[in-house]
Amino acid sequence: MGPLVPEVIGNELNFIVALFVGIAFGFILEQAGFSTSKKLVGLFYGYDFTVLRVFFTAGLVAMIGVIAFDHWGLLDISLVYINPTFLWSALVGGLIMGLGFVVGGFCPGTSVCAAAIGKIDAMIFVAASFLGVFLFAEGYPLFENLYKAAPWGNVRVFDSLGMSQSLFAFLLTVVAVGAFWAVTLIENKVNGKSNPEFNSKPLYYGLTGLALIIALSAFALPERRQSLLSEVNDSRFVNGYALEAMDCDELAFDIMDKDKNLQIIDLRSQKDFNAMSLPNSTRFNLENLFEKDAHKLLTIKHKKNVFIADDEMLEKKAAVLASELGYSEIYYLKGGLKQFRNDILNFQQPGTASNQHERDTYRFRTNAAQVLPMLIQEYKLKMTASGSQQTKAKRVVGGC
């Protein structure tokens, strides 16, 4: 599950990845014609809309790809860098960059690309951009208030607009396809002739159709998480689902046996978890079961994954969710932690045993009621000593 950095690809190897990404990036920019300011500013004077075509196509492909990867569980979007939103600096900074664009004829990426093939004006632009950054750095105290005003956090645009991701993706695709059509008309008018490259009508109708079909399919994609979460809120569905239960005695036995294959997934609140948690348990909730941390834990081979919570129903919900997400060896604790406390941790023998089975059970539980609290205490001390109870994967730091 992506992102592959830092687990699959280490931070050092990531620099090599950056180099190759850059080579591909620079190659495509140059092939697209972004290495000449004449072609770039054509966008603003209506004679060449290459920039808009390349930019919008790239944005759509990447956007739809990210949505699809997220949907298929290939990418944990909660770990991906989402550019933070600071309303005023984004607006004012953007306007200044727009002015720089028409005056200088490049943007930073394209200027580097043009400088690489020998454009002297681009080399000047690159050198001057260092100066611009330097001026910002030196004058930073003056701009700091503007720079940090209206922090909205890592918000995503469909949330800001209060619509679904699929609707926004669809609308953006429609706008882009409309823009592709409109700019070709403008271009032909400004240049007084039509560009033969965009005349092969059937091909472009085909591509337009394909783009719109893909855009429509966006509606089918991101519903999975929502629909799964609403499915597990239906108790009839959960109770009708074939799940495997583990009873309290078995769980107690496995813990005391220090069974290496046992993984306990605790669904309670952080507060309850801190107050008392079973050895080698990890805390999750229904939401973050979809994320990469859960994926890493639940895909370890030959493990028994037992969901625990005070309430058995919550355990079952999580177990259904995990099964639906394709994880195997999923169990829920029969009766929940309520019963575990009652039958094991605070075990009181209810009178004398009437048969051999009861006698064995009572003996085991009496023993467990003494041993388990010690194991729990021991584990707690170990965790406090090592500093962290749980390492959580962090969002990648990116941006310019």
Add this chain to the structure above:
Amino acid sequence: MNETKYMNPYLAGFFLGLILLVTIFITGRGLGASGAVKSGVVAAVQVVTPAHTADTKFYKEYSEEHPGNPLKNWLVFEIIGVVIGAFISGLISNRLKLELEHSPKSTTKIRIAGALVGGALFGFGAQLGRGCTSGAALSGMAVLSTGGLITMMAIFGGAYAFAYFFRKMWI
């Protein structure tokens, strides 16, 4: 030999989108450019006046966010790649040529002044806007970041708004 034609823009866009998607899948972050310039500036100032970087707020905040050598930065490696990639592309398409390009209706002097002022403005604006056309606008669009899309609209909207006043430089 003549220069080869440019790639079809939709095809180029498709490839660029795939590169961005793969980058996000592997590294969890998008593309960028102006960040490398920032690393370069910080590194240069550190070498020239180490004391200044230690007591100026901008540099202090930078080294808090990016500990270690400022040049050991993802975007610096990426930009080195961009130079190599663009050079290879220019080589195979016969576009390697040392020249100062300007519109026939403009002059070399005006072009140099424009590149200087424009570059400085872009560098400054990219700091304020937390990224440029690549880092904020394109990568922001891929992950549907509100800030990225606002910056994108401001860059292109601003460029259209100011284009009229600088038309003599281009057309």
